[in-house]
Amino acid sequence: DTAVSQTPKYLVTQMGNDKSIKCEQNLGHDTMYWYKQDSKKFLKIMFSYNNKELIINETVPNRFSPKSPDKAHLNLHINSLELGDSAVYFCASSQAGVRIGYGYTFGSGTRLTVV
């Protein structure tokens, strides 16, 4: 059983389109995250949700809108895609934030290519 699953794995789309990425975790974790990894492998946090509540919104353009229908799911919708949005997007989850001492469990990533 996959602990954190993301779909789709690959996404190729044209500039200006709207697309969504879905994430689900079956670990019973309270907190979920979206990270963006650029071509230089830099992992940058975008959003963090704890029990469906938005905790971190890291100055991400308004075109990116996360949604957490329940604590096991965190989706990411992107409007008006731009070339610079091309990256690998990772979903992750953890038990109640980091301070308690649990590492993140990452999904396998969604490679988004905007052409």
Next chain:
Amino acid sequence: GQQVMQIPQYQHVQEGEDFTTYCNSSTTLSNIQWYKQRPGGHPVFLIQLVKSGEVKKQKRLTFQFGEAKKNSSLHITATQTTDVGTYFCAGLDSGGSNYKLTFGKGTLLTVNP
């Protein structure tokens, strides 16, 4: 804001040689975590360090947390080809959000068999 710097960016070694990557934070950390990402894969949690001066070992991997809780290192003894990947440190700012782990830019390790 908090910055986590990691060096070197790349390291190429011969199999059997040792490898070390260093991590420095601009702020005092509550804890630091290390992750490994294989080529084409996703980051996988290795370990967390919490206490000042803490040293932890996992087989050939040794992790250290500095006394001031602003730096950390990962040392691999006698590298193997299976060690290939990017190693990331990630720090939690002691004065910051519980939910914001800041990653270093990673060190890509390649091993020549």
